[in-house]
Amino acid sequence: MAKMQANQMRAGMVIEFEGQRYTILKQNIMIPGKGNAIIQVDMRNIKTGAKKDQRWRTADTVERLMTEDKEFTYSYAEGDTLILMDPETYEQTTVSKDILGDRLPFLVENMTVGVRLIEGEPVAMTLPPQVTLEVVEADPVVKGQTAASSYKPAMLSNGVKTMVPPFVTTGEKIVVSTEDASYVERAKG
Missing domain, CATH: 2.40.50.140 (Nucleic acid-binding proteins)
Structure with missing residues (x-):
């Protein structure tokens, strides 16, 4: 831990405040008509994810975590x-x-x-943005379905359900996004 002046806080830094760890989201220096500048900081609690607004005077020091x-x-x-x-x-x-x-x-x-x-x-x-997985179960295509609405449910080898285009069949490997399990493309090779 290292002490630093409140006006040195920047987005992305992590500080300890009242026994909790926070990531700095953004900081603004506000200069009132009279008196000292105030640092307005938006930060997020690392454990709980809760956002907090906090104000410091420029002379205040905060604990910066590495x-x-x-x-x-x-x-x-x-x-x-x-x-x-x-x-x-x-x-x-x-x-x-x-x-x-x-x-x-x-x-x-x-x-x-x-x-x-x-x-x-x-x-x-x-995680990497995409991962290749095998389709272990894919619903058959319903005749007469239009291309636009033709995505069908499929079960992946990791137990996650996703929607795939009609040409994807059981046993095929596909590339999916790790963010939201959405279909990206057929795996090559």
Whole structure:
């Protein structure tokens, strides 16, 4: 942790305030008619996701936390924990499955993931934007369906349901977005 003046806060920095960790979303310096400038800061609580507006005087100091974005390789899951490996040092890091929320099914072995660390503690994890999965179940096409409305439900090998074009059949591999499980294209090769 390092102390810094309130007017040095910038978007993306992480600070500790009243025992909680916050990501700075934006800051504005307001200069009233008389008196000292005030720093108006919009920030988000890292644990709860709640937004907060806070004001500081320029002379105030805040605790800045050191953040680092690192790439890890996902090894395996153990109970409620994900085991990640640092590709440079081969050291293992563990994170809670909760860190991924509803994107968890898209995590596959040996996938490269991005992890944001605050003071060495993992607080967020990003997946590659797309992943290739197999269609394990696809509804047959209904005759007379128009092309525009022709997306049909399909079940992916990771247990997630998505909508696919009519030509996609069971056993095919498709590329889907890890953000919202939407169909991108047929997998090549």
